[in-house]
Amino acid sequence: MFKRRQVNLAALTVLGMSLPLSVLAQEAPPSHQLEKVEITGSSIRRVAAETALPVTTLTREEIARSGATTVQDLVALLPSSFGGGVVANNVGATGGAATANLRALGPKYTLVLLNGRRVANFAFGNNPVDLNAIPLAAVERVEVLRDGASSLYGADAVAGVINFILRRDFQGAEVAWSEYKGDHGNGGNSQLISGVAGFGDLTRDRFNVVVSASREEITPLKAADRAYAATAVRPDLGINKASPRNGISNITFTDTNGVKHTSVNPLRYGGCNDPGSALVIVSPTECGTDYAKFIDLIPDQWRANATTRGVLQLNEDNQLIAEVLYNRDRVQSVYSPAPYTKSLVYPTTGRFYPTSITLPDGTTVTPTGTITGTWRTVAGGGRSDITETKTTRGLFGAKGLVAGWDYDTAITYSKNEGEIFFGPGQYSYAKLTPLLAAGEINIFGPQDAESKAKLDSAQLTGRQQAATSTSTEVDFHVSRDVYNLPAGPLSVAFGANARREKLDQLSEPVLESGDVVGGSGPIPSVSSGRKVIGAMTEINVPIFQQLEANFSGRYDKYRNDFGTSFSNFSPKVSLRYQPMRDLVLRGSAARGFRAPTLYENLRPFTSGNNTAATWSDPLRCPGGVPITDTINPVNEFKDECNVQLDSATAGDRNLKPEKSRQFSLGLVFSPLRDLSTSVDYWNVEIRDPIVAKSELQVLSDPTRYKDYIYRYDPVNDPDMLNPIKGSTNKDLPIAYVFLPQENSAKNYASGLDLGAQWRFKTAAWGQFGVQLDGTLFLTHGYQYVGLSKTSDLGKFKDFGAVPRWRHQLTFNWRKAMWDFSLTNNFTAGYDDYTDPLASGDDDYPLVRKVASYTTWDTQASVSPTKSFTVSFGVKNLFDRDPPSSRNSLNFQVGYDPTYTNPIGRQLYGRLNYKFF
Structure with a gap:
């Protein structure tokens, strides 16, 4: 669906499609008539057709044809971007940001620009730029650079750059309305209304102003509304x-005969039959909560925005430019009811104290003494968070030509700020614990009106956290042809910038003290900043008529407010060789870097997390078998065998920058006037990536890494207030496994990008087109210090799976007022997640395949007048369900949300009217 055009990119090699070189040779007017432009990836202004090193350019027409309503929808369609954060993946996580992920290396390695300049990072957690802050309705085109570009842009441009360019130099007005309806009810439906207006002619009036605005709503989709995701069993x-x-506890008690009963559920004998509590059988004695009954697959979303861009033409060569963007976003996600993780002891004086208890074998006994148990706030429903963010960005700059030098300079201020509020289903330990200790809450059955009212009184309301991320930057760069060589002009560019970054994450007292039932423990506030200065240069040298070389380099210096600093130099060289009119060979080699974020440096210690995989306590449950020679029985105080262990993490002020090495080789071949093909090999290696310490490293060698395992005394310190580091006492259960942020080993990836485009016209039937955009991963994985390489190519590992092949194949037909497209989206399958402790049997095979995922989208548009266009489309035409998966990284169960879309078939309509 997305065709590629040749653009000015002498600084890099990227992957994809270009316009046929024969077309450029035959149809382009003399170069002195062509406008010089600056394209993502180069600071030298040149004629776009002068280089065959392409970026992928998505035009406004192609964006409309894609059926995407948000920037995250659009980016998810790119074959080279896989596994980026989408709002749906963040159910139960902080903030609900959406991110891009070129090369599937991680969102932090993709630099997102707006009109060629940076945007402030998302204020919450450790997310990069939130794609939701960029209004798709205001986007004129998108340039996707799929190669490292730290030599020009500095940090983060390791896997590539995505540059969103907003509408400009527009005259007239345009309004649009879109409605998207799922085929299975109201979940995931959306409605978008937008408008843009522009006035002023730069040539005649010496100014132009463009204003746009849009508003969108997306309804939530419940897991219960999709059969493949409706249960965790x-x-x-x-x-x-x-x-x-x-909500109805698994309890431990002693009966009047002196017999102790451990972890039994009063409803187990009846098959855990209590639909209101979402109970299911989990063991011969226990019931469990099917938490999938409560969660969202897609959260409730609302956003609105406005943009303005004004240009004042000072004279023929110089302009003043001002830009303003304002975006508001609201996301409410619902996830599992809160688990009460403190010690729970029900008193004999409690008004719900049972007179008898039915054991799993049907025997009825009478309890005596206090009763301990594990409990969850099921009666209060699923927990929810409400995140409201605002993005503000302003720019004032100038560009033009002075003394033969093209220049571009600006001051940019960008801010992302937000608040997270407690939604329904959130509770306070300080309020709830006394009610449970007094026996005022029923842990043995449903709540009555009185106990429900007391439970409600323990709910949390109001704000839990506020955060602000700001970036203030001054930059300039200049370029010109400085010397005429026999093969063409030698061109140079110079640039520099100074940036101030600031992060403030303010936790309310309730969050800072950890007084949130089922929360991540105390979350202290974070506040700091840093200064960044950088300088770059670029030289483009035509060696002879068919061969051109480009050299670029950048120096960056970081100075953090908390005392640390570092610097980095990023070089790059690229070559372009055109031995014949229809063939271009290209190659590049570069080094890049990614700076630690302020959050990675200062991330406060937080517990209450879990390991990604299931493990057994190596001291108290070796090999999954509980020991018996302990005064504190295994599994009595918490689950210790074959479970996701509690974990904790923290940042590090002394983290080093991550370093990358990359190279690429490719060709563009246009054997026919209307046919263009391209193949590019790329290879990226990242050293010292910043990740949480490997749980596999710690728990596979618990003797060597015992200092990362903290234990507690369940009798004298049941709330784990004073965990003991590195203890080898078998009487002490694990409090948590400490997995701090660290520079660890390396990540790697390589692959091929393949593209083809064929367009042809007929006199009677109009214009036809076929476009293929595909990425074949050859290697992909990571390696921790002291461990062998782990490949996640076609295999589900610690961070999910990377498919070997993704493509988008589009067929298009256009004639007069009609436009029709049919698009195939394909993602290859992979080996499913396997529990590392599983022995394998018929019910749980050690090797299981997740099927490939194929969808077809179609759209038809008609423009009966020049002003009016009506479009109808269907996404996922054949209503393909996501393939089944044992995915272990998300709240969603039964499928992989990074791999598929849970909505199913979705119909949409769009009306567009232009005023001239």
Whole structure:
């Protein structure tokens, strides 16, 4: 669907398609008549057709044809971007940001620009730029650079750059309305209304102003509304993710005969039959909560924005430019009811104290003494967070030509600020614990009116956290042809910038103290900043008529407010060789870097997380078998065998920058006037990536890494207030496994980008087109210090799976007022997640394949007048469900949300009217 055009990119090699070289040779007017432009990836202004090193350019027409309503939808369609954060993936996580992920290396390695300049990072957590802050309705085109570009842009441009260019130099007005309806009810439906107006002619009036605005709403989609995601118990996949913490507790007690009963549920004998509590069988004695009954697959979303761009033409060569963007975003996600993780002891004086308890074998006994148990706030429904963010960005600059030098300079201020509020289903330990200790809450059955009212009184309301991320930057660069060589002009560019970054994450007292049931423990506030200065240069040298070389380099210096500093130099060289009119060979080699974020440096210690995989306590449950020679029985105080262990993490002020090395080789071949093909090999290696310490490293060698395992005394310190570092006492359960942020080993990836484009016209039937955009991954993985390489290519590992092949194939037909497209989106399957402790059997095979995912989208548009266009489309035409998966990284169960879309078939209509 997305065709590629040749653009000015002498500084790099990227992957994809270009216009046929024969077309450029035959149809281009003399070069002195062509406008010099600056394209993503180069600071030298040149004629766009002078180089065959392409970026992928998505025009406004192609964006409309894609059916995307948001920037995150559009980026998710790019074959080279896989596994980026989308709002749906962040159910139960902080903020709900959407991110891009070129080369599937991680969102932090993709630099996102707006009109060629940086945007402030998302204020919450450790996310880069939130794609939701960029209004798709205001985007004129998108330039996707799929090669490292730290030699020009500095940090973060390791996997590539995505540059969103907003509408400009527009005259008239345009309004549009879109409605998207799912074929299975109201979940995931959206509605978008937008408008743009422009006035002023730069030539005649010496100015132009463009204003745009849009508003969008997306309705939530519940897991219960999709059969493949409606339950956490999937025998067909060999998984049961139901939690043993329930609204009706699994309890431990002693009966009047002196017999102790451990972790039994009063409803187990009846098959855990209590639909209101979402109970399911998890063991011979226990029931569990099927938390999938409560969660969202897609959260409730609302956003609105406005943009303005004004240009004042000072004279024939110089302009003043001002830009303003304002965006508001609201996301409310619902996830599992809160687990009460503190010690729970029900008193004999509690008004719900049972007179008898039915054991799993049907025997009825009478309890005596206090009763302990595990519990969850099921009666209060799923937890929810409400995140409201605002993005503000202003720019004032000038560009033009002075003394033969092209210049571009600006001051840019960008801010992302937000607040996270407690939604329904959030509770305070300080309020809830006394009610449970007094027996005022029923842990043995449904709540009555009185106990429900007391439970409601323990709910949290109001704000839990506020955050602001700001970036203030002054930059300039100049370029010109400085010397005429026999093969063409030698061109140079110079540039420099100074940037001030600031991050403030303010936790309210309730969050800072950890007084949130089921939360991540105390979350202290974070506040700091840093200064960044950089300088770059670029030289383009025509060696002879067919061969051109480009050299670029950049120096960056970082100075953090908390005392640390570092610097980095990023070089790059690229070559372009055109031995014949229809063939271009290209190659590049570069080094890049990514700076630690302020959050990675200062991330406060937080517990209450879990390991990604299931493990057993190596001291108290070696090999999954509980020991018996301990005064504190295994599994009595918490689950210790074959479970996701509690974990904790923290930042590090002394983290080093991540370093990358990359190279690429490719060709563009246009054997026919209307046919263009391209093949590019690329290879990226990242050293010292910043990641949490490997749980595999710690728990596979617990003797060597015992200092990362913290234990606690369950009798004298049941709330784990004073965990003990590195203890080898078998009487002490694990409090948490400490997995701090660190520079660890390396990441690597390589692959091929393939593209083809064929367009042909007929006198009677109009214009036809076929376009292919595909990425074949050859290698992809990571390596921790002291461990062998781990490949996640076609295999689900610690960070998910990377498919070997993705493509988008589009067929297009246009004649007069009609336009029709049919698009095939394909993602290859992979080996599913396998529990590392699983032994393998018929119910849980060690090797399981996740099927490939194929969807077809179609759209038809008609423009009966020059002003009016009506479009109808269907996404996922054949209503393909996501393939089943044992995915272990997200709240969603039964499918992989990074790999598919849960909405199913979706119909949409769009009206567009232009005023001239």
